Structures are given as C-alpha cells and as structure tokens.
Amino acid sequence: MQRNNTRVLNSYRNPIVLAQVGSHRKSVWVMLVPLALLFSGCDRADFVAVKNFAAVSQAATDQFPDIAADIYGSCVRSAQFEADPGAQPAVGARCDRFKQLTPGLISANKVLEEYLFSLGRLAADQRVTYGPALNGLAGEIQATNTFKPAQINAISGILGFLLNAEAGRFRQQQVEAAIQATNANLKVLIPALKAIIGQDYARLLLIEEQTMDAYYRSKLRAGKQQPLLAALIQNQWQNDKTALTQKKAAAAAYVKILEEIQTGHQQLYDDRNRLTSQETVQAIVQYARTLQPLVKDLVKAF
Numbered sequence: 001m002q003r004n005n006t007r008v009l010n011s012y013r014n015p016i017v018l019a020q021v022g023s024h025r026k027s028v029w030v031m032l033v034p035l036a037l038l039f040s041g042c043d044r045a046d047f048v049a050v051k052n053f054a055a056v057s058q059a060a061t062d063q064f065p066d067i068a069a070d071i072y073g074s075c076v077r078s079a080q081f082e083a084d085p086g087a088q089p090a091v092g093a094r095c096d097r098f099k100q101l102t103p104g105l106i107s108a109n110k111v112l113e114e115y116l117f118s119l120g121r122l123a124a125d126q127r128v129t130y131g132p133a134l135n136g137l138a139g140e141i142q143a144t145n146t147f148k149p150a151q152i153n154a155i156s157g158i159l160g161f162l163l164n165a166e167a168g169r170f171r172q173q174q175v176e177a178a179i180q181a182t183n184a185n186l187k188v189l190i191p192a193l194k195a196i197i198g199q200d201y202a203r204l205l206l207i208e209e210q211t212m213d214a215y216y217r218s219k220l221r222a223g224k225q226q227p228l229l230a231a232l233i234q235n236q237w238q239n240d241k242t243a244l245t246q247k248k249a250a251a252a253a254y255v256k257i258l259e260e261i262q263t264g265h266q267q268l269y270d271d272r273n274r275l276t277s278q279e280t281v282q283a284i285v286q287y288a289r290t291l292q293p294l295v296k297d298l299v300k301a302f
Contacts, residue, residue: 047123047124047172047175047275047276048276048281049275049276049280049281049284049285050119050120050123050175050268050275050284051120051123051124052284052285052288053264053268053284053287053288054116054117054119054120054123055120056288056291056292057116057257057260057261057264057288057291058113058116058117058120059291059295060257060261060291060294060295060298061109061112061113061116061257061261062113063254063295063298063299063302064105064106064109064113064193064254065106065109066298066301066302067197067201067250067251067254067298067302068101068102068105068106068109069102070201070247070302071098071101071102071105071196071200071201071204072095072098072099072101072102074201074204074205074207074208074247075094075095075098075204076091076095077208077212078204078207078208078211078212079091079094079095081208081211081212081214081215082211082215098204100145101146103140103144104140104141104144104145104146104147105146105193105196107137107140107141107144108141108144108146108147108151108155108189108192108193109193110137111137111141111155111158111159111162111189112158112186112189112190112193112261114130114134114137114162115158115161115162115182115186116261118162118165118178119175119178119179122165122170122171122172122174122175122178123172123175124172125171125172126171127166127169127170127171128162128165128166128170129166130162130163130166134159134162134163134166135163137159138156138159138163141155141156141159142156146196147192148192150188151188151189151192153188154184154185154186154188154189154192155185155189157182157184157185158182158185158186158189161178161181161182165178175275176272176273176275179265179268179269179272180269180272182265183265183266183268183269186261186262186265187262187266190258190259190261190262191262193258194255194258194259197251197254197255197258198251198252198255201251202248202251202252205244205247205248205251208244209241209244212237212240212241212244216233216234216236216237216240219233220233220234243301246297246300246301247301247302249297249300249301250297250298250300250301250302252297253294253295253297253298254294254298256290256294257291257294257295260287260290260291260294261287261291263287264283264284264287264288267280267283267284267287268280268284271283
C-alpha cells in the first residue's frame with residue numbers, strides 16, 4: 001500500500017517541497033519543484049534552476065546501489081533456475097565476477113551523486129564538506145577493475161574538483177567553474193554507467209527471463225496431472241515475472257535518468273554564462289520534471 005506524505009526542507013531563500021512515495025519495502029523522497037519557485041526571479045544571487053536540478057538529480061542517483069547489487073542478483077537467479085538442487089557452489093562460481101564489479105560501480109555512481117550534491121550546495125551559496133570519506137572513495141576508484149583507464153581518469157577528475165571545492169571553500173561564485181570543470185568528465189562517466197545498466201544488466205535480465213520461463217514450463221509439464229500444484233506453479237511464475245518486469249523497468253528508468261542528467265548538465269554548461277536567464281530556467285525545469293516520475297520506477301522494483 002502506497003503512502004503519500006510531504007515535508008519541507010529549508011533551502012537558501014525558498015523552501016523545497018518533497019513528496020514521499022513508497023511501499024512496504026522502501027520509500028524515497030522525490031523533489032517537487034513548484035513553478036512559482038523556479039520562476040521567482042532571475043537575479044544572479046539565486047541559481048534556482050541549478051539548485052533544483054542538482055537536488056532532483058541527486059535524489060535519482062541515490063537509488064543506484066540497489067540496481068548495482070542486482071547485477072549479481074540476476075545472475076544468481078538465472079543460475080538457480082538452471083541448476084540442479086544442491087548445486088549452490090557452481091552458482092557462486094558462475095556469478096562471482098559480477099559480485100566483484102558491484103563495489104566499483106557503486107563508488108563511481110557515488111562520485112556522480114556527490115558532485116550533484118556539491119553543485120546544489122554551491123548554487124545555494126553553501127560550502128561543501130566531506131571529510132575523510134571522499135579520500136576513501138578515491139582509493140576505491142583507483143583499485144577497481146570495473147572501468148577502463150580513460151573512465152577512471154574521468155572519475156578521478158571529478159573527485160579532484162570536489163576535493164578542490166572543499167579545500168578552496170567554494171561558494172556560489174564558483175558555480176560556473178564547477179560546471180565547466182566537470183562537464184567533459186561527466187560525458188565519459190555517465191555513458192560508462194549507462195552501458196553497464198542499459199546493456200550488461202539488461203542482458204542479464206533477459207537471460208533470467210529466458211531461464212525462468214524454461215524452468216516454469218518444465219515444472220508445469222511435470223505437474224500437469226495435479227491441478228492444484230499446477231495452479232501454485234503458475235502463480236509463482238506470475239509473481240516472479242512481475243518482479244522481473246519491474247526490474248527491467250527500473251533499468252530502463254535509470255538509463256533515462258542518466259541521459260537526462262547528462263543532457264541537463266550540458267545545457268548548464270552551454271548556458272553557464274547566463275544561468276539565471278528565463279530560457280535556461282525553463283529548459284532546466286523540464287529536465288527536473290522528467291526525472292521525478294522515473295524515480296518511482298526504481299522504488300517499485302527495489
């Protein structure tokens with residue numbers, strides 16, 4: 001049963017309204033961006049569009065660890081559908097390589113999330129502070145074998161900016177510099193994440209669907225003389241298919257989220273010298289609005 005609540009966070013100059021959507025398993029706060037807020041002035045002192053785009057984007061990327069973990073999970077489920085009872089060691093050996101990818105994926109996405117958080121803080125004229133956690137993230141990225149050298153360099157470049165922003169006590173006057181310094185690296189990091197989710201994870205989900213269907217068809221053939229057993233098998237099959245459909249929708253939604261973040265950030269980069277113009281605000285509002293419903297697809301699946 002879904003519940004709908006709201007709460008207000010005090011941000012720079014104006015309140016930001018959040019809506020909570022969730023199920024019995026999980027909830028997430030999704031940004032609601034009022035038109036009055038987004039168009040309430042075009043003075044340089046208030047980067048409303050940048051601030052809200054960063055907040056909505058960060059909320060969306062926060063869901064990524066569940067998807068990353070399910071890359072391994074999908075492999076395990078496929079192997080279990082195919083394996084004989086008691087063949088768990090073989091399942092583990094088959095899927096361990098996907099399990100090893102998970103920490104690197106989560107770390108890379110965390111870099112994206114932390115940058116979006118920082119961009120929102122700067123736009124609100126607030127300092128960014130991290131502490132030792134950011135240095136630990138840098139070490140995890142360097143140690144990962146999930147990404148190619150050029151992709152690791154891009155991730156490290158974004159981390160370098162974040163460390164400089166903290167050390168240099170960056171504030172609102174560095175918003176344009178932040179966008180300019182990271183845009184090229186985002187154009188490397190985001191496609192890398194998109195490929196892993198949109199191609200690799202999607203392919204694993206397709207394999208899972210095929211092995212699941214073969215498994216349940218076999219079970220139905222074996223139990224066709226027992227109507228009650230056949231009904232139970234059919235019901236479980238439908239439940240598993242529903243869960244898998246939601247995961248496929250979540251994967252597609254996250255790819256779309258990454259696309260919107262990249263395109264929206266490119267818009268900020270192109271308009272970095274006129275971020276408070278009405279044209280820029282209108283464009284960025286649309287990106288933020290597109291992101292909001294996509295987060296709900298992630299929540300449904302995980």
